[in-house]
Amino acid sequence: MGALPYLVWVVISFLATQSCVVDAQDTEAPTLTCPTDQYVSTDNGLATAYVPWSAFPYSFDNEDGFKVCDITCQDQLGDKVEFGGTYKLGTTVVTCSTNDTAGNRGTCNFAITVTDDELPEVSCPSNVPHKETDIGMAFAVVPWSPMPNATDNVDGVLYPSNITCVDDISNTVSSNDTYGVGTTTVTCSASDTAGNQGFCQFNITVIDNEPPKVTCPSNLPDIPTYIGMAFAVVPWSAMPNATDNVDGVVDPINITCVDDTGKIVMSNGIYAVGTTTVTCNATDTAGNQGSCQLNITVVDTEPPEVTCASNVPNKGTDIGVAFAVVPWSPVPNATDNVDGLLDPSNITCVDGTGETVRSNDTYAIGTTTVTCNATDTAGNQGSCQFYIRVMDIEPPTVTCPNNVHNISTDIGMAYAVVSWSPMPNATDNVDGLLDPSNITCVDDFTGKTVRPNDTYGVGTTAVTCNAADTAGNRGFCQFSITVEDKEVPQIICPDSVPSKETDIGEAVVRWSPMPSATDNVDSFTINDIACHDGAGDVVVSNGTYSLGTTTVTCRVSDNAHNEGSCKFTIKVVGCQVGQHKCSNGVCIPRSQVCDNFNDCGDYDNSDEKSTLCVSECCPSRERLPRIV
Numbered sequence: 001m002g003a004l005p006y007l008v009w010v011v012i013s014f015l016a017t018q019s020c021v022v023d024a025q026d027t028e029a030p031t032l033t034c035p036t037d038q039y040v041s042t043d044n045g046l047a048t049a050y051v052p053w054s055a056f057p058y059s060f061d062n063e064d065g066f067k068v069c070d071i072t073c074q075d076q077l078g079d080k081v082e083f084g085g086t087y088k089l090g091t092t093v094v095t096c097s098t099n100d101t102a103g104n105r106g107t108c109n110f111a112i113t114v115t116d117d118e119l120p121e122v123s124c125p126s127n128v129p130h131k132e133t134d135i136g137m138a139f140a141v142v143p144w145s146p147m148p149n150a151t152d153n154v155d156g157v158l159y160p161s162n163i164t165c166v167d168d169i170s171n172t173v174s175s176n177d178t179y180g181v182g183t184t185t186v187t188c189s190a191s192d193t194a195g196n197q198g199f200c201q202f203n204i205t206v207i208d209n210e211p212p213k214v215t216c217p218s219n220l221p222d223i224p225t226y227i228g229m230a231f232a233v234v235p236w237s238a239m240p241n242a243t244d245n246v247d248g249v250v251d252p253i254n255i256t257c258v259d260d261t262g263k264i265v266m267s268n269g270i271y272a273v274g275t276t277t278v279t280c281n282a283t284d285t286a287g288n289q290g291s292c293q294l295n296i297t298v299v300d301t302e303p304p305e306v307t308c309a310s311n312v313p314n315k316g317t318d319i320g321v322a323f324a325v326v327p328w329s330p331v332p333n334a335t336d337n338v339d340g341l342l343d344p345s346n347i348t349c350v351d352g353t354g355e356t357v358r359s360n361d362t363y364a365i366g367t368t369t370v371t372c373n374a375t376d377t378a379g380n381q382g383s384c385q386f387y388i389r390v391m392d393i394e395p396p397t398v399t400c401p402n403n404v405h406n407i408s409t410d411i412g413m414a415y416a417v418v419s420w421s422p423m424p425n426a427t428d429n430v431d432g433l434l435d436p437s438n439i440t441c442v443d444d445f446t447g448k449t450v451r452p453n454d455t456y457g458v459g460t461t462a463v464t465c466n467a468a469d470t471a472g473n474r475g476f477c478q479f480s481i482t483v484e485d486k487e488v489p490q491i492i493c494p495d496s497v498p499s500k501e502t503d504i505g506e507a508v509v510r511w512s513p514m515p516s517a518t519d520n521v522d523s524f525t526i527n528d529i530a531c532h533d534g535a536g537d538v539v540v541s542n543g544t545y546s547l548g549t550t551t552v553t554c555r556v557s558d559n560a561h562n563e564g565s566c567k568f569t570i571k572v573v574g575c576q577v578g579q580h581k582c583s584n585g586v587c588i589p590r591s592q593v594c595d596n597f598n599d600c601g602d603y604d605n606s607d608e609k610s611t612l613c614v615s616e617c618c619p620s621r622e623r624l625p626r627i628v
Contacts, residue, residue: 035054116152116193152196220236300377304339305336317391395469457483551568582601583604583606
């Protein structure tokens with residue numbers, strides 16, 4: 001009831017109490033005016049309503065006039081009702097009546113309708129804990145506790161069947177139903193018998209804490225490094241993919257793969273040698289991150305590149321030995337696609353037998369194939385080869401006999417048979433002692449092969465003995481064989497030069513035959529023979545020889561200065577001028593002839609013969625020497 005109608009009602013009621021006057025009898029019933037019909041909702045929480053009427057009933061009588069008192073109102077059950085009374089739910093028909101002073105009754109009716117407009121009070125569960133999605137699902141089965149309930153001001157506790165719960169899209173839901181990820185606002189409503197619907201709400205939050213399932217490529221084979229590089233470009237056999245219990249297939253752009261350092265990597269990226277653990281992460285819309293891992297193994301299968309010494313010159317054996325100390329230049333080195341320049345200690349060089357060799361080692365004659373191996377940290381072995389050629393360029397050492405001197409020619413010969421001792425021998429730095437058959441001795445002048453016990457002419461024969469080793473090196477030695485002509489020439493003098501008589505103290509004597517000479521080596525002419533007398537004077541055939549015996553020595557020298565000689569005598573018989581020759585050949589001075597003394601001492605006393613005395617005494621008759 002509004003404030004103004006209520007005030008009017010109070011005023012009217014007051015006036016009625018002040019002007020109630022009993023009039024004379026009247027048969028006309030009063031005209032009674034009731035409040036208008038009222039519609040009132042039940043009081044909060046009650047099944048009734050306190051209803052103040054919109055106005056007090058009042059009457060107007062033809063005699064009594066206007067009045068508001070002596071009006072009685074009752075409901076249809078006959079129960080008295082008043083202004084501001086409590087009314088039950090439903091329509092109460094109020095009949096107000098009044099009698100005028102004449103006893104005439106007037107009535108009026110109005111209805112008070114109490115309607116149940118109060119909503120039922122619905123209680124929802126509170127503090128429903130957040131629920132994680134069921135594994136692999138985009139939802140969760142969520143139980144409620146306690147169950148929703150409803151009470152009504154009229155109906156009291158409503159049956160659960162009268163309570164209906166729906167989600168945001170009006171689908172009916174209940175405890176232990178499945179709920180999608182996120183917050184579902186559940187509205188539970190209950191209707192009373194008056195059709196009033198009350199509701200409550202609560203939130204069911206399903207959280208997606210399940211990470212996506214990320215699938216990485218599997219069975220990636222080991223990938224060798226690119227040639228010369230420490231890495232490889234590695235394609236993945238399949239792209240990583242992810243599925244989520246809520247989001248379904250995750251967009252590939254939401255999948256990120258990183259290596260151990262956190263750097264983003266991808267298929268066909270560059271991967272270093274070794275095993276790179278790639279972690280591929282996928283994040284769903286709830287922020288959950290799932291991951292998978294794959295190992296990308298890049299293997300170093302490339303051997304190191306080994307550089308050997310080049311152009312190692314051929315080396316002759318060291319003097320007197322069958323090997324050579326050979327330096328290498330440059331020293332072998334190795335670079336690796338991964339390890340870079342390898343430490344020289346990782347490089348090992350071996351010969352054909354597997355023996356380790358180094359620069360400045362000794363190498364045998366022939367070609368030594370040197371293989372230098374280098375191993376990188378991955379165990380790959382690279383190698384290079386070079387050749388060391390040691391040549392035997394040293395000739396054999398040939399030892400000849402000492403010079404053979406003072407060998408005399410064989411008797412009567414212009415040569416000598418000469419034996420050597422010891423025999424020439426040859427040793428070689430490689431072959432050792434050579435077989436004598438490999439030693440050849442030749443006459444340097446003629447080139448003719450010579451041997452011990454061959455004949456050698458007068459003079460010095462230079463002999464060169466050559467020996468060749470198996471490498472074709474030829475060594476030699478020389479010695480000389482000197483055959484000396486020590487045999488004197490054979491000279492023949494005249495053996496019977498007749499004595500020459502002279503009485504003049506000298507005579508010309510002719511030799512016959514002439515001296516001649518032969519030599520085992522040389523040949524002579526008469527001019528090569530020189531004859532001298534005892535005084536050393538040259539004498540010749542048909543020369544003049546003094547009285548007496550002249551011993552003539554004829555000499556001849558060969559080219560070796562051997563001198564041969566022979567002697568013969570030339571006798572010039574007679575006496576000197578001024579002498580007398582006795583019969584016994586004794587010469588006495590002429591002054592002793594005919595001195596009556598046998599100065600001759602001969603048997604016949606020839607110096608005293610008379611005939612001689614006559615002639616001797618006549619110096620004018622002295623005879624001149626006679627030329628023979």
